[in-house]
Amino acid sequence: MLDKFGSTLKNVMNKIANAVFVDKKLIEDVIKQLQRSLIEADVDISIAREISEKLRKKASENIRGLEKKEQIVDLLYRELIEILGKDYYELEINKDKKPFKIMLVGLYGVGKTTSAAKIGFYYSKRGYKVALLGLDVHRPAAPEQLEQMGKKANLTVFVDKDEKNPLAIYEKFKDKLLKFDIVLIDSAGRDVLNNELINEIKLVHEIVKPDKIILTIAGDIGKAAKKQAEGFAKACKINGVMLTRLDGTAKGGGALISCSETKSPVIFIGTGEKINDIESYDPEAFVSRLLGMGDLNLLLEKAKLAIEEKQQKKMQDRLEEGKFTLSDMYDQIKAMQGMGPLNKLSELIPGLSALSGKKDFSKLFNAQEDKMKRWKYAIDSMTPLEKENPEVMNSSRISRISKGSNVPASEIKELINQHKIMKDLIIQQAQGMKGLQGIDPEKLARGDLQGMKKKDLMKIAKKFKGMK
Ligand SMILES: Nc1nc2c(ncn2[C@@H]2O[C@H](COP(=O)(O)OP(=O)(O)OP(=O)(O)O)[C@@H](O)[C@H]2O)c(=O)[nH]1
Ligand SMILES: [Mg+2]
CATH class of the missing domain: 3.40.50.300 (P-loop containing nucleotide triphosphate hydrolases)
Known part of the structure; x- marks a missing residue:
């Protein structure tokens, strides 16, 4: 059914699902490809352009936050329904009138x-x-x-x-x-x-x-x-x-x-x-099928995993080089918020598995939305050097950032302190558990400290010392 139109549209969908980053370029590519498939479907060029413009505008207004891919798909879906018929019509058959x-x-x-x-x-x-x-x-x-x-x-x-x-x-x-x-x-x-x-x-x-x-x-x-x-x-x-x-x-x-x-x-x-x-x-059912929405959800799931793998690899490489900036920390906390149980999620992110089950870190990840916002403002007011190397932070820098972002200096200090703890631990783990050799990393990842040697427990305790 509508094999050709459907298959060009499915290509658009695959493009979204397989994209690593949802950015302007992807949205532009998607719009271009959609335009091409509409013209192939013999849609009037002016209408195809109008649809593209509308999508471009809506995408710039609406694509935000974590579920960007789902949002683009949803936008496309609704736009297609709009042009392909919107309402479902049935012939009203009067049963009393024969014939x-x-x-x-x-x-x-x-x-x-x-x-x-x-x-x-x-x-x-x-x-x-x-x-x-x-x-x-x-x-x-x-x-x-x-x-x-x-x-x-x-x-x-x-x-x-x-x-x-x-x-x-x-x-x-x-x-x-x-x-x-x-x-x-x-x-x-x-x-x-x-x-x-x-x-x-x-x-x-x-x-x-x-x-x-x-x-x-x-x-x-x-x-x-x-x-x-x-x-x-x-x-x-x-x-x-x-x-x-x-x-x-x-x-x-x-x-x-x-x-x-x-x-x-x-x-x-x-x-x-x-x-x-x-x-x-039925335009809605039709468009869902046209876009292969059933398969699409699966595809998005798979894509998510693939991206996580790619991002994990990138992150792993950075960590192994000893890099973990304030922005990295912010992104990770943000990405993990609202995505599901912390333990499950932290397994997906390199380094963080060591921290799962730690009460203080749960607290950190459950930081209030408004606190996260303040952290973001503070990070945005930092210079690249400060973001990369928070060690350079001193009181005059902190007070500058505090003024620039309107975030209390005490919170900026807290942010830097949390970052240091997190960085030490994460990099430690990423670099092959250097300080914790001999400890079963899987046990550590599970937060399973039972049955560990006292010596090893002491090592871990030392690492967690800075945390309240
Ligand atoms: N593939 C395909 N062929 C169809 C479809 N509907 C009709 N046809 C074919 O189109 C041809 C014409 O169909 P008809 O039903 O004879 O068309 P008609 O409008 O009655 O034609 P006239 O009576 O000559 O005006 C036939 O070979 C049908 O089998 C369809 O949905 N798909
Ligand atoms: Mg006929």
Whole structure:
């Protein structure tokens, strides 16, 4: 279903899932790729541009915090729903009116006859007693085709192969139709929407008085669907659209958007030649499937792990070089906040496993949001040298930072102190537990100090001395 449009959009999704950093460049890449897939789907260039602009604006306003990828996906998802139809429409079938008449109109070869049988099948599966009525007197093979399709759908078919007047056919079967809940009426097409076709539709409309009229449009014509939707809407009241041949065309996106643009609600989509290749069109479900949201969540999970691995490696390298700046500390604490149980998380971050289970560190990671904010202001007021080497900090620097950030000097001192403790421990661990040789690192990581030798416990105690 919509394989091509879907696959280009899935590429956009993969790009997001696999990105290591969510930054302006990624968002720009995503927008460009989306634009490309929209144009491939035969969406009008001006519309594709408009969508890109909107996304760009929304992304710059809304993409914040930790769950950036989810936010981009959500933004794309909502934007696509917006353009691909927004609301879910159903034909309102009046069960008390027998028969409830649904007529299909459309140009030559768009799938009217096939769709009449498909829609009939769709409603019969939902408990309605359905018949098909053939009023296409132009195409010689039309009655037979409808009969064949009706047989596949297990529906009663009313056709007259000799009669050339559609109204006479209707009169002939009128009484028999009363037994049915729903009658699907197949009508004749034309090459173009000319007066001849309009007059025929109007005439049939007057006599047959269909309760609903469904315009059939072939999905593979892309944005040209707009002209058809507008033209038919002028000629008669269209209640909804059946968009056929969405299987195997990249242009389905353009056709759907055209229908949405012209306010012609798509009710059904045709996804193949078989009788059950029909779906009611629900934009939300459709877009989810189009984007492969089911797989996407999995992909995001996997991506998260992959990124963690990459970032872990980078972090590990830095730690092994003895680097752990104030900014690193801030980022780590921030990243870990609100992400789940501390013990579980700290296993993922190099160095921190040694600290899990330590009460004081739990406290540190659970630092209040506003305290974190003040730390951030303080760090932002520091020079690169101070961030990299907080050892250079003295009282005049602290008072400068305090003034610049409006954070009390005592809190800045606390921040520097916490950093020192954390850095010593983390780097120690990263560098192969130099000071703690002989201690099972896994036990240490679990905070499992039982059964350790007294000598080793003393070593650890010494390391934790600075912590309150
Ligand atoms: N792949 C695919 N083919 C379809 C779909 N709907 C219809 N078709 C095919 O399109 C061709 C035309 O379908 P018809 O139902 O005969 O179209 P029509 O509008 O009744 O044509 P006329 O009566 O000649 O105006 C047939 O070969 C159908 O099998 C669809 O959703 N997918
Ligand atoms: Mg036909």
